[in-house]
Amino acid sequence: MTPEGPKAWTDLGGGIRVRQSRAFRMNSVLLLHPTAAVAVDPGVLPSELDELAGAVREASPRSVTLVFTHAHWDHVLGRAWWPGAKSVAHDRFASELNRDRERILGEARGLAGKHGETWERGFEAFRPDLAVSGLHFMRLDPWRLVLRDAPGHCDSQLSLHLPERRLLLAADMLSDIEIPWLNRACEVYRRTLEDLLPLARGGAFETLVPGHGSIARGREAVLMRLHRDLDYLERLETGVRDALRQGLTVEAARSRLETMEYLGKDSSETPTREIHLQNVEHAYRGLEAAGPSKPPSASPAR
Numbered sequence: 001m002t003p004e005g006p007k008a009w010t011d012l013g014g015g016i017r018v019r020q021s022r023a024f025r026m027n028s029v030l031l032l033h034p035t036a037a038v039a040v041d042p043g044v045l046p047s048e049l050d051e052l053a054g055a056v057r058e059a060s061p062r063s064v065t066l067v068f069t070h071a072h073w074d075h076v077l078g079r080a081w082w083p084g085a086k087s088v089a090h091d092r093f094a095s096e097l098n099r100d101r102e103r104i105l106g107e108a109r110g111l112a113g114k115h116g117e118t119w120e121r122g123f124e125a126f127r128p129d130l131a132v133s134g135l136h137f138m139r140l141d142p143w144r145l146v147l148r149d150a151p152g153h154c155d156s157q158l159s160l161h162l163p164e165r166r167l168l169l170a171a172d173m174l175s176d177i178e179i180p181w182l183n184r185a186c187e188v189y190r191r192t193l194e195d196l197l198p199l200a201r202g203g204a205f206e207t208l209v210p211g212h213g214s215i216a217r218g219r220e221a222v223l224m225r226l227h228r229d230l231d232y233l234e235r236l237e238t239g240v241r242d243a244l245r246q247g248l249t250v251e252a253a254r255s256r257l258e259t260m261e262y263l264g265k266d267s268s269e270t271p272t273r274e275i276h277l278q279n280v281e282h283a284y285r286g287l288e289a290a291g292p293s294k295p296p297s298a299s300p301a302r
């Protein structure tokens, strides 16, 4: 048994189990039922994948479906553990995986080595059996899933919502240990979160499992995560907009916004400072490409 063995698992009841990795506190979620089992982002170390596969086997489901929330390497390593399973992911997933396949394998090997394990399974890019985008309802009895486009961090990202369980699997968003990590203009990420906000207010999410970090329990806790990340994005956007108005270069905007406050700023474990500075650049390029901002009265209502 690994030292953190028992604590690695959280049982959410009703066949839903979450396993947190030793690496990056990455969460894999299992929906277990004799009719159908679903594994969401199974990972990330080989011993952990063995353990997840064992838990699925124990439920002896008639079918296993793998859902991948996005194509980043730490989320896509599990497929080789379930060769017969169907897979579901975003319709941009396959091309991102194909583009990044060598890097994914390199990262998998490196991470395993860092944790005293060996990555023996290789990695092959694959096409999901079901590629979805937009808003997609899915029934895998007894599980009902709503998959939603969730761009901002990765173009192939989806969030997963189990309406009957009031559960949101948030992919790489709404973490208590990471700030939003942009791959595009700030606005893209902000809109993804803003779309979830009315649902959260209405009580659609009683439990939130982020891709990394702790599970949030209760409507208020879920709302707090949303508000904190939206607050960060709004401050980032405002700061960058001011910098652009004043004619600052991207380098000058980076150094000015280095002083901004945000979650995990002084953490030595995660490269949060570097992520924040990259975010400044994405926000800057995004606003620059959008052109000079119009007065509020001229912007379309949302």
Ligand SMILES: [Zn+2]
Residues within 6 Å of the ligand: 070, 072, 153, 154, 172
């Ligand atoms: Zn990611």
